[in-house]
Amino acid sequence: MNVRNNNVIPQSIKRQVKQSIKRSLQHIAAAFGRHTRANKEAQLLILMYHRILPHNDERTKSEEPGMVVTPETFKQHMSILNDYFNIIKLSDWVQLKQNGKALPANACAITFDDGWADNYEFAFPILQELNTPATIFLVSDMIGTDEMFWPERLARLITTIASNYPQYWSHPELSWLQDNPENYLFSDTPPDSEEISRLCASAKKYSDDEIHIRLTHIENILQLDIDNGAPSLLNWQQVIDMINTGLVEIGSHTCRHIRLNEQTPAEVIKQEVFNSKKEIEKHTAQTIKTFCFPNGDYTPKALELVKQNYQGAVTTQSGWNTADTDTHQLQRIGIHQDIAHDKTSFLARISGWM
Numbered sequence: 001m002n003v004r005n006n007n008v009i010p011q012s013i014k015r016q017v018k019q020s021i022k023r024s025l026q027h028i029a030a031a032f033g034r035h036t037r038a039n040k041e042a043q044l045l046i047l048m049y050h051r052i053l054p055h056n057d058e059r060t061k062s063e064e065p066g067m068v069v070t071p072e073t074f075k076q077h078m079s080i081l082n083d084y085f086n087i088i089k090l091s092d093w094v095q096l097k098q099n100g101k102a103l104p105a106n107a108c109a110i111t112f113d114d115g116w117a118d119n120y121e122f123a124f125p126i127l128q129e130l131n132t133p134a135t136i137f138l139v140s141d142m143i144g145t146d147e148m149f150w151p152e153r154l155a156r157l158i159t160t161i162a163s164n165y166p167q168y169w170s171h172p173e174l175s176w177l178q179d180n181p182e183n184y185l186f187s188d189t190p191p192d193s194e195e196i197s198r199l200c201a202s203a204k205k206y207s208d209d210e211i212h213i214r215l216t217h218i219e220n221i222l223q224l225d226i227d228n229g230a231p232s233l234l235n236w237q238q239v240i241d242m243i244n245t246g247l248v249e250i251g252s253h254t255c256r257h258i259r260l261n262e263q264t265p266a267e268v269i270k271q272e273v274f275n276s277k278k279e280i281e282k283h284t285a286q287t288i289k290t291f292c293f294p295n296g297d298y299t300p301k302a303l304e305l306v307k308q309n310y311q312g313a314v315t316t317q318s319g320w321n322t323a324d325t326d327t328h329q330l331q332r333i334g335i336h337q338d339i340a341h342d343k344t345s346f347l348a349r350i351s352g353w354m
């Protein structure tokens with residue numbers, strides 16, 4: 001039977017199916033609530049957010065789908081979490097664990113990576129309204145500048161060329177972009193967010209510095225201006241305003257968002273780990289206790305350096321944490337709009353069902 005054509009299914013059956021799906025989803029949500037309230041284990045759920053942007057915001061066009069949650073969805077997440085969990089600052093949990101103190105049951109920490117200006121614009125008012133603490137991991141050398149991370153630069157460059165100068169695709173300086181197994185057609189049609197995501201994944205075969213150098217080279221040779229005017233990242237005053245409420249704490253996410261992998265020289269890894277902490281402490285007058293590995297990458301040496309300089313660190317490995325989890329390799333659950341747009345999908349995501 002061809003069920004693709006919705007019109008062949010009678011309305012009464014459609015209604016019954018919808019009602020039965022709704023009932024199943026309500027059972028899932030109720031079971032989740034019963035389980036978490038009865039659970040007295042000292043587990044820690046850490047959520048990983050990046051950008052909070054309204055659905056139609058221009059900035060979402062040059063962003064990968066895994067990076068964004070809308071303010072409405074974010075507010076819904078925060079109120080659900082406040083119902084089920086003890087939301088605490090990440091560094092407070094880490095410190096309790098290190099001091100051998102009792103860990104709270106059903107603990108949850110909210111984290112944001114990178115230090116996007118939209119965190120101040122859209123997430124901070126919601127955190128204040130719901131009195132919810134959070135940790136923001138900053139890339140110290142880029143705060144208060146107009147600089148962009150390379151995925152954003154790459155997305156804007158490709159979108160600008162496709163929209164305005166498709167004739168440039170045949171330029172030899174752009175051949176490295178086309179040398180990838182992805183199926184985006186370099187034409188006058190800008191890539192959609194899934195294609196941007198695949199192009200970024202493909203570019204990761206080069207080091208972060210190498211990608212920046214190549215993008216600068218293309219912008220100079222073709223005389224392209226891909227800047228949209230407004231800075232993408234927070235400035236220090238915004239950071240201090242958030243800290244002063246007592247709700248937001250800051251962690252380090254390196255100086256320049258360099259992946260701490262085998263491609264990165266040992267001396268650079270050392271500087272990224274150490275100098276970012278010093279720089280953030282200089283601007284905020286706070287002790288920076290936690291670290292976040294860019295892209296979730298780290299060598300054994302990088303992990304050792306982070307252990308020497310911070311009380312705890314988060315990765316991109318997915319899962320919950322217990323008292324036995326290494327405090328410097330804490331797992332998180334990544335949250336974005338596509339997989340957590342309503343209560344049921346959000347609960348399913350944080351439970352590890354999807």
Ligand SMILES: [Zn+2]
Pocket residue numbers: 113114253257294295
């Ligand atoms: Zn990051």
